[in-house]
Amino acid sequence: MASVKIKVDGREIAVEKGTNLIEAAKNAGVAVPHFCYHPGLPVVGVCRICLCELEGRPKLVAGCATQVEEGMHVITRSAKVADARRAVMEFLLIHHPLDCPMCDKGGECTLQDYTMLMGPARSRFKFEKITWPEEDVGGKLVLNKNRCILCMRCVNLCKEVAGLDEIAVLSRGEQTYIGTVDGRKIENELAGNIADICPVGALTSKDFRFRARPWELTNVSSVCPHCSKGCNITVGYHPRRNEILRITARTNMDVNQWWICDRGRGGFHFLHDPKRLLAPARAANGTSRPVPWKQAILDIAQALRDIIVRHGARAVGVVGSGTLTNEECYLTRAVFKDGLGVSNVDFPPRPQPEVAYKKFTIEGDKDPNARGAALCGVAPGASGLGVRDMMRAAAEGTIKALVFLRGGPLDLFGDPAIVERALQKVDLLLVVDFVPSPVSDRAHWVLPGVTFAEKEGTFTNSNGRVQRIRKVLTIRGDTREDWRILQDLGQALGVLPVTDPDPERIFLRLAQAVPAFSGLSYSTVGELGAPIAAATADVAVG
Amino acid sequence: MLTATFEPVLTKTMQYPESHTLEVYRKHGGYEALAMALQKQPDEIIDMVKRSGLRGRGGAGFPTGTKWGFVPKSTDKPKYMCVNADESEPGAFKDRLICQKDPHQLLEGTLIGSYAIGANRAYIYIRGEFAHEARLLERAIEEARTAGFIGRNILGSSWSCEVTMYVGAGAYICGEETGLIESLEGKRGWPRLKPPFPAVVGLFGCPTVVNNVETLACVPHIVKLGWEWFSSIGPERNSGPKLYGLSGHVNRPGVFELPMGISLRELIDEHGGGVPGGRPVKGVIPGGASCPVLRGDEIDLPMDFDSLTRAGSLFGTGTPIVMDDTTCMVRAAWITARFFAHESCGQCTPCREGCGWMQRLLWKIETGEGEERDLDTLLSITDQIEGNTICALGDAAAWPTRGFAKKFREEFLQHITERRCPLGGGSLH
Numbered sequence: 001m002a003s004v005k006i007k008v009d010g011r012e013i014a015v016e017k018g019t020n021l022i023e024a025a026k027n028a029g030v031a032v033p034h035f036c037y038h039p040g041l042p043v044v045g046v047c048r049i050c051l052c053e054l055e056g057r058p059k060l061v062a063g064c065a066t067q068v069e070e071g072m073h074v075i076t077r078s079a080k081v082a083d084a085r086r087a088v089m090e091f092l093l094i095h096h097p098l099d100c101p102m103c104d105k106g107g108e109c110t111l112q113d114y115t116m117l118m119g120p121a122r123s124r125f126k127f128e129k130i131t132w133p134e135e136d137v138g139g140k141l142v143l144n145k146n147r148c149i150l151c152m153r154c155v156n157l158c159k160e161v162a163g164l165d166e167i168a169v170l171s172r173g174e175q176t177y178i179g180t181v182d183g184r185k186i187e188n189e190l191a192g193n194i195a196d197i198c199p200v201g202a203l204t205s206k207d208f209r210f211r212a213r214p215w216e217l218t219n220v221s222s223v224c225p226h227c228s229k230g231c232n233i234t235v236g237y238h239p240r241r242n243e244i245l246r247i248t249a250r251t252n253m254d255v256n257q258w259w260i261c262d263r264g265r266g267g268f269h270f271l272h273d274p275k276r277l278l279a280p281a282r283a284a285n286g287t288s289r290p291v292p293w294k295q296a297i298l299d300i301a302q303a304l305r306d307i308i309v310r311h312g313a314r315a316v317g318v319v320g321s322g323t324l325t326n327e328e329c330y331l332t333r334a335v336f337k338d339g340l341g342v343s344n345v346d347f348p349p350r351p352q353p354e355v356a357y358k359k360f361t362i363e364g365d366k367d368p369n370a371r372g373a374a375l376c377g378v379a380p381g382a383s384g385l386g387v388r389d390m391m392r393a394a395a396e397g398t399i400k401a402l403v404f405l406r407g408g409p410l411d412l413f414g415d416p417a418i419v420e421r422a423l424q425k426v427d428l429l430l431v432v433d434f435v436p437s438p439v440s441d442r443a444h445w446v447l448p449g450v451t452f453a454e455k456e457g458t459f460t461n462s463n464g465r466v467q468r469i470r471k472v473l474t475i476r477g478d479t480r481e482d483w484r485i486l487q488d489l490g491q492a493l494g495v496l497p498v499t500d501p502d503p504e505r506i507f508l509r510l511a512q513a514v515p516a517f518s519g520l521s522y523s524t525v526g527e528l529g530a531p532i533a534a535a536t537a538d539v540a541v542g
Numbered sequence: 543m544l545t546a547t548f549e550p551v552l553t554k555t556m557q558y559p560e561s562h563t564l565e566v567y568r569k570h571g572g573y574e575a576l577a578m579a580l581q582k583q584p585d586e587i588i589d590m591v592k593r594s595g596l597r598g599r600g601g602a603g604f605p606t607g608t609k610w611g612f613v614p615k616s617t618d619k620p621k622y623m624c625v626n627a628d629e630s631e632p633g634a635f636k637d638r639l640i641c642q643k644d645p646h647q648l649l650e651g652t653l654i655g656s657y658a659i660g661a662n663r664a665y666i667y668i669r670g671e672f673a674h675e676a677r678l679l680e681r682a683i684e685e686a687r688t689a690g691f692i693g694r695n696i697l698g699s700s701w702s703c704e705v706t707m708y709v710g711a712g713a714y715i716c717g718e719e720t721g722l723i724e725s726l727e728g729k730r731g732w733p734r735l736k737p738p739f740p741a742v743v744g745l746f747g748c749p750t751v752v753n754n755v756e757t758l759a760c761v762p763h764i765v766k767l768g769w770e771w772f773s774s775i776g777p778e779r780n781s782g783p784k785l786y787g788l789s790g791h792v793n794r795p796g797v798f799e800l801p802m803g804i805s806l807r808e809l810i811d812e813h814g815g816g817v818p819g820g821r822p823v824k825g826v827i828p829g830g831a832s833c834p835v836l837r838g839d840e841i842d843l844p845m846d847f848d849s850l851t852r853a854g855s856l857f858g859t860g861t862p863i864v865m866d867d868t869t870c871m872v873r874a875a876w877i878t879a880r881f882f883a884h885e886s887c888g889q890c891t892p893c894r895e896g897c898g899w900m901q902r903l904l905w906k907i908e909t910g911e912g913e914e915r916d917l918d919t920l921l922s923i924t925d926q927i928e929g930n931t932i933c934a935l936g937d938a939a940a941w942p943t944r945g946f947a948k949k950f951r952e953e954f955l956q957h958i959t960e961r962r963c964p965l966g967g968g969s970l971h
Contacts, residue, residue: 045735046890048930059929065735087926091895124919127902150888169730169888172713174898176888 105201138185163358230461278477322367325457339495343384372460600754651758776802829858834945870968
């Protein structure tokens with residue numbers, strides 16, 4: 001695209017044609033304040049805080065709605081601009097309740113920040129303020145119209161990203177307000193983004209509000225584990241409580257732009273499920289007892305070895321998971337396929353209907369790493385069986401040992417009656433998971449793995465993009481990262497000659513073993529991910 | 543006196559009974575201009591209108607021919623003509639008269655304008671309160687369609703044009719041309735960010751011209767009598783006949799067709815019959831509520847765009863509101879501010895918040911609760927609104943408040959020091 005030369009406050013820069021003044025100024029290191037402008041939403045130009053001066057023009061222009069032109073000189077540091085900004089700030093605050101101490105947005109509020117930055121410290125407005133009652137507008141949001149500055153981001157998010165007119169601007173003049181029609185509720189699953197982009201405390205998240213002040217949170221970059229899209233997220237973690245309190249969207253133009261869906265946003269409460277599996281356990285005769293890790297690993301390895309010696313590797317079935325990381329999928333393959341010669345290796349897909357909004361699709365494949373699992377070789381080897389056939393074979397007695405790297409409802413793995421029979425019949429049923437499930441309930445051995453927020457690793461999204469997840473929480477109880485469990489098993493089974501101390505080094509091994517990942521490392525994957533090698537993108541490694 | 547030799551054209555047929563019918567309109571030469579226009583190239587019409595010096599009668603005074611000239615010639619998109627019949631400016635009731643008494647004159651002008659810009663469809667956006675006028679216009683459209691002035695191959699030419707009337711829901715802001723377009727598209731009547739201007743991206747994203755009723759009513763006469771005739775009337779750059787809507791404290795309020803540039807005092811004294819009881823003129827809002835007030839001693843000036851701008855006010859729609867010495871100027875300012883606060887669309891910050899604040903301050907002063915610093919605040923609010931908004935409503939609200947507060951500062955201060963309205967609220971309620 002053609003670029004134009006402009007000056008911003010005297011500093012000459014070249015920017016792409018079509019850039020607006022806010023973005024152009026940013027390139028020049030000049031921050032132009034803005035409330036209504038959002039790069040992912042249509043320009044509405046209503047807040048007027050971004051007014052800029054153009055040399056030679058008498059009237060100020062809205063920085064959001066004005067595009068650069070060759071030779072333009074944008075002035076943001078003149079008295080005229082300062083006056084206009086001060087004017088807008090004063091206007092925005094006349095009916096604002098100034099209730100920052102009890103407002104959930106406090107600490108991450110644009111209005112608060114700008115007020116601190118450019119005043120005014122006192123209001124000249126000495127009249128009764130217009131007030132509104134608080135309102136539940138659905139979408140897991142609470143609307144406090146008193147704080148609203150009518151930037152319309154919420155309206156435009158629903159309209160332009162979700163493609164639904166579920167929230168609108170109503171009435172006019174100073175009685176203008178944001179609301180739903182006839183008190184209906186917002187139902188689209190992108191509405192949570194409103195809490196992210198509302199520049200004030202008008203629309204806040206029911207799930208997060210009053211749980212913590214934003215400055216108490218440590219923000220960690222990660223990837224959403226709820227579908228194959230691989231949306232980039234920021235995990236808000238409360239270190240003192242060792243608790244995740246919220247998930248917000250992290251901008252990645254190649255994946256999710258500025259948005260995430262509400263399933264991902266709210267989908268972290270399972271981490272703190274009181275029913276989490278917290279210690280290795282051996283079940284026998286209807287009772288379950290904890291076993292120390294070392295003992296458990298050795299006993300399981302012994303049992304597996306015995307079955308292979310007696311019945312061969314064909315008597316073992318390994319059910320992997322598309323929710324495990326690339327590193328773990330690679331280890332699944334290294335231990336069971338390459339190491340033990342098990343060809344019955346597969347993972348069950350978890351499809352659900354795709355939800356396609358105007359500019360955002362919630363993908364139907366509910367595994368965050370199905371692509372990575374397939375690429376890493378979590379797939380049947382030569383004459384190996386798929387998940388359903390494994391269940392049938394186990395029910396018929398030809399498979400004697402089943403290893404589930406994640407449990408689930410019985411029907412995830414096949415006809416529930418067959419799965420039930422399979423689980424009852426096998427001599428060894430090992431389940432690695434972090435919550436109990438109908439499968440783990442029937443297991444001989446249960447090893448407590450961890451969630452996406454308690455380990456490092458990478459996922460490969462449906463588009464072939466490798467992205468990092470981060471360890472956020474301190475490991476709970478006697479749980480262990482799945483990659484560690486797989487390495488421990490591999491060691492005990494004598495099939496992993498070397499182990500690595502962290503997933504970063506496992507990833508390097510994986511990058512050498514699997515062509516699709518060739519050349520990648522955690523540093524090349526970085527914060528925003530990197531695509532797998534295009535030529536090998538669709539070739540699964542068997 | 544300018545008016546001695548002036549012959550009314552816009553209101554000429556209105557004196558006849560049933561002047562709103564096609565029959566009467568045609569009897570007096572109606573639709574002859576359309577036939578003449580269709581013999582010419584569209585560009586010739588635009589050129590004529592440019593040379594005539596016709597400036598928009600909706601308030602801004604933008605040269606009509608120039609506006610038409612902005613419509614791109616080479617475009618695959620349809621073009622639209624929009625008639626702004628959303629006359630809502632307090633004090634203005636001139637367009638209403640045309641719709642009522644001579645709707646065919648408007649239709650003929652609309653059709654010629656549509657032909658000139660290459661539009662095959664015109665929309666007449668009429669304010670919701672003009673229910674009677676809307677019915678008359680609707681009937682006029684039917685008549686014209688039946689007579690072959692609207693529809694396919696008009697008067698045997700290759701040009702076709704449909705005219706559709708759309709009744710607004712009663713919002714001043716829909717008289718702002720992009721607010722009108724939004725409303726016509728079925729959306730909230732919120733003005734658009736400009737550029738792009740309607741001539742390039744207008745109705746349904748297509749090139750569009752929005753013209754005031756009176757502006758278009760002038761067009762048939764320009765075609766018929768020539769641009770030279772039109773430009774010979776009135777001062778330079780402010781040519782043509784004009785409908786002045788006179789109201790307030792005058793003996794004969796009403797619409798008067800007179801040349802542009804007529805003296806305001808003459809308009810009030812001669813045509814309006816002076817102030818009742820011979821009372822002195824205290825102030826005149828010269829062109830509708832958004833125009834800054836003039837003091838009674840400032841009204842010896844020509845009523846035209848440039849003269850009023852020079853005088854620190856605005857010609858607006860050329861519809862003066864006269865106030866005698868019984869009028870409280872604070873109350874007048876408050877009533878004006880209340881109107882704009884009520885009509886502010888609420889879209890952009892300065893107008894939405896500033897108008898309501900000005901209204902509150904004015905009421906505070908009017909009721910004797912004001913302090914001197916309120917006057918300073920009031921004036922600074924007008925500065926904070928002016929020029930910082932999306933559309934001109936912000937300016938239109940700021941100007942009159944500033945005008946009243948500056949021109950009648952003494953009276954404002956008197957309210958403050960006496961802690962009451964010295965006129966007991968005055969004659970306005």
